[in-house]
Amino acid sequence: MKTIRALSTPRHQRGVYAIEFAVVFMVFFSILYAVICYGMLFAFRLGLQNAAEDGARAALQYQSSLEDRRKRAADVAAFQSDWMPQVVKPIVSAQICRVEGINQCSPITCGPSWSQRCQVEVLVRADNLGSLLPPLPSFAVPTQIAGKASMLLELR
Known part of the structure; x- marks a missing residue:
């Protein structure tokens, strides 16, 4: 005891x-x-998504050609994602594609009819997140994040 x-x-x-x-x-x-x-990570992802959506909306503004609309969408998305640190420089791509079809993004002709409708697709992608975020186990951090948006184009 x-x-x-x-x-x-x-x-x-x-x-x-x-x-x-x-x-x-x-x-x-x-x-x-x-x-x-x-x-x-979620703040960066939300920022990339907003940049892609702003770029897609910019393609709806009047431009003289489809290529000008595509370029305007890419420029606006790149400008909106410029706040990201230099270590993780976002990669912006914009393309105009057919809404339906097998090879949607080949050289296309868009028109006002329903069968000829096209859309703009904007993708803002960021790689190299491991150098920006504090060290975490590799299974917990994605290698890249992306924001993607698309808008149906109205042609007259």
Whole structure:
């Protein structure tokens, strides 16, 4: 009986609080770290999606040709995604495609009829996220993120 009572005295329990604090701190710090990293990732993804949508909307403005509409969409998407850090420079692509068909983005003729309708597709992609985000396990961070938007073009 004496040995059990002797170990439960405050003198023998001195280091327990430090060990409990270390374990609890690691758990809470890991959760906070993951929330901050994924918050940054979602903010970047939302920014790329907004840039793609703004580029697709810009293609709806009047331009003299389909190529000018495509170029305007790419320029606006590139301008809107310019806030991204230089380490992760977004890659912007815009193309005008047929809505239906097997080879949609071959040289096409768009027209006002329903069978000749076309759409603009804007893709804003960012690679090299590992150098921007704080270090996480490789299975937890995607290699690239992208925003994609498309709009049906009205031709007259």
